[in-house]
Amino acid sequence: xxxxxxxxxxxxxxxxxxxxxxxxxxxxxxxxxxxxxxxxxxxxxxxxxxxxxxxxxxxxxxxxxxxxxxxxxxxxxxxxxxxxxxxxxxxxxxxxxxxxxxxxxxxxxxxxxxxxxxxxxxxxxxxxxxxxxxxxxxxxxxxxxxxxxxxxxxxxxxxxxxxxxxxxxxxxxxxxxxxxxxxxxxxxxxxxxxxxxxxxxxxxxxxxxxxxxxxxxxxxxxxxxxxxxxxxxxxxxxxxxxxxxxxxxxxxxxxxxxxxxxxxxxxxxxxxxxxxxxxxxxxxxxxxxxxxxxxxxxxxxxxxxxxxxxxxxxxxxxxxxxxxxxxxxxxxxxxxxxxxxxxxxxxxxxxxxxxxxxxxxxxxxxxxxxxxxxxxxxxxxxxxxxxxxxxxxxxxxxxxxxxxxxxxxxxxxxxxxxxxxxxxx
Numbered sequence: 001x002x003x004x005x006x007x008x009x010x011x012x013x014x015x016x017x018x019x020x021x022x023x024x025x026x027x028x029x030x031x032x033x034x035x036x037x038x039x040x041x042x043x044x045x046x047x048x049x050x051x052x053x054x055x056x057x058x059x060x061x062x063x064x065x066x067x068x069x070x071x072x073x074x075x076x077x078x079x080x081x082x083x084x085x086x087x088x089x090x091x092x093x094x095x096x097x098x099x100x101x102x103x104x105x106x107x108x109x110x111x112x113x114x115x116x117x118x119x120x121x122x123x124x125x126x127x128x129x130x131x132x133x134x135x136x137x138x139x140x141x142x143x144x145x146x147x148x149x150x151x152x153x154x155x156x157x158x159x160x161x162x163x164x165x166x167x168x169x170x171x172x173x174x175x176x177x178x179x180x181x182x183x184x185x186x187x188x189x190x191x192x193x194x195x196x197x198x199x200x201x202x203x204x205x206x207x208x209x210x211x212x213x214x215x216x217x218x219x220x221x222x223x224x225x226x227x228x229x230x231x232x233x234x235x236x237x238x239x240x241x242x243x244x245x246x247x248x249x250x251x252x253x254x255x256x257x258x259x260x261x262x263x264x265x266x267x268x269x270x271x272x273x274x275x276x277x278x279x280x281x282x283x284x285x286x287x288x289x290x291x292x293x294x295x296x297x298x299x300x301x302x303x304x305x306x307x308x309x310x311x312x313x314x315x316x317x318x319x320x321x322x323x324x325x326x327x328x329x330x331x332x333x334x335x336x337x338x339x340x341x342x343x344x345x346x347x348x349x350x351x352x353x354x355x356x357x358x359x360x361x362x363x364x365x366x367x368x369x370x371x372x373x374x375x376x377x378x379x380x381x382x383x384x385x386x387x388x389x390x391x392x393x394x395x396x397x398x399x400x401x402x403x404x405x406x407x408x409x410x411x412x413x414x415x416x417x418x419x420x421x422x423x424x425x
Contacts, residue, residue, distance in 0.1 A: 001052035004045050004088070007425060008038050016425070023057060023424065024082045025415040036149070037086065044088040044147040047099060051090040051145075054174060055425040058167040059084045059417050060152035060160065061209035062242060062387065063379055065310075065317040065332060067340045070203025071262040072269070072307055073220045073278035075314040077231070078209035079242070081414045083151040085160075085167050086424070091175055092143035096127050096168070100148045110143050120199040121255070123164065129193025130168045137189070140176040161198070162206035165190030170211070170421035183420050184226060187211040201259050213420030217318045221278055231321055234416050238326035240373070241395045242387070244412045245365070245402055247357035249383035257349045257382050264300035265307060271295050282308045299345060306343035310336060330374045330389060337362070337376025346381030361386045361406065368401045369394070 002010075010016065011034050020030045020037075037055070044053065059080040066076030087098075095107040105123045113132035119125035134141050148167065152160045169189050173181040187207035194202050204226065208218055212228055219227040235242055265277050271292055272280045285292065285304060293301055313332050320329035341347050341362070348356040358377055365375040365388055373390035390398050399411040 001054055001090075002425070003050060004041050004053045005050050007053060007055070008041050011038055019424070023417065023419060023422075025417055026082065029082070040086055040088050040147055040149050043099075043149075044090075047147055048090060048145045053088050053090050054423060056087045056089060056167060056171050056174060056422065057084045057419070057424050058087075058163045058170060058210055058421040059213065059419070060163050061206055062244065062414060063205065063209075064215070064387075065336050066205065066314045067306075067310060067336060067377065067381070068203075068261050068303075068344055068346065069307060069310050069314070070205035070218070070220050071201065072203075072265050073223050073276045074307060074311045075217070075219050076205045077215070077217050077314050077317050078205055079215040079416045080209055080213040080418070080420055081242075082417045083412070083414065084417075085148055085150040085152055085163050087146045087148040087167055087171060089144045089146040089171050089175065092145050095143045096131065096146075097143075098123070098127070098146045098148055100164075101150060110141055115197055119197065122198070125197040125199075126161065126165050126193050127168055129197030130165060130172070130189055132197070133189045133192045134169070134172055137185075139172070139181060141172055142176045144171060144175055146171065161194060161200075162190060162202075163210045165193055166207055166210040166421045170423070174423045179423055183211040183213075184208065184228060186421060188224075200255060201262050203262075209420075211420045213422075214418045215416050217314070231318060233321045233324075235389065236392075236415075238324075238329075239392045240326060240389050241392055242414045242416070243390050243395065243398065244378060244414055245361055245386050245388065245406060246410045246412070247361045247383070247385060247406055248410065249355060249357040254349055254382045257346075257351065258380050261303060261344070261346065264296065264303055267296045268292055268300050268304045277304060277307050278311075302343040302345065306339045309339060313339075333376055333387075333389060334374040337374070340377045340381065344381070347377055349382050355383075358383065358386060361402070364405055365398075365402060368398055373398065
């Protein structure tokens, strides 16, 4: 730990330039990140005084392939990105107190970790859930004061909630457990908090990508021990860029739409006496499809078809990248997007059929890109963002054209970051 004011001086003296380049991948971002860190530390000092501090960072994530597979113990391909939450923190004896940008989160006393119904879908619930689960697992817990600021857009499909959960878990690992808690365990604790204390039935992909970092293939067949393999390639090798377009339609108030996907998939699994579709035989499913339709509903059947094929697509995408065949990879991404639209049906909410920003963004992107790239829904769906893999020489053209419709700054050109949740300083 170092005095907050001293860290500001060291940043100003360029002592951390190389570190910041390594974390954020792009040298052109270093100066902006220096100013961001200095501003955050100054805010911390104004809130809590010039204390000894540590600084933590947790990235957002981009789901590359595997749309809505993780909650059925499926397979995903995901990447940590160079948009992140940073936290300026100092130990406190009694409570966790966080100001997140301008949002003042109520202090959570570490000796009162019982779930509270009034904290459903709140940051307070997420913090209390992480603390409670760590305590249950036998890890050390304690309080801290923090100022956090995020570049991970809320409601954008870049996993702002997962990044926040992983941030809290990483800070506790650093302050009280000598950074010894495994990144996958931190992810699992975040998922528990979101499922139980926050009340959202998410899978484990978002937290895993934010916590582990890099471009990773995750197989959740054994959800307690997911198999995580890093893919040792990056998109610039193929002269393509990963673009995320914010369509300015929030995920807020869409929890029921999101929850309907795992619920319906599990209804089909239940028909076969299983809890998750990963344990259902695809051959048995098709052999008994008429009976499944009667026992569930047609949308559940279509979503199940998506799930079976999407797991295969993840393996095809991983194989294509490992073989250096980016054209094959793009075909898989395009097929994934089409399946999400037609079968998974998470492009817009049936409760708000007059609001279809994601559909419009996909239509416009296909028109703009032509043969210069591919696009698909990104993340949970229904709102938020779309993803595009665009040839490098066409990126600026795509950005300029799509921002005519969704506003300046809506298209983000991202890089894969190799670090997940981490202690920076």
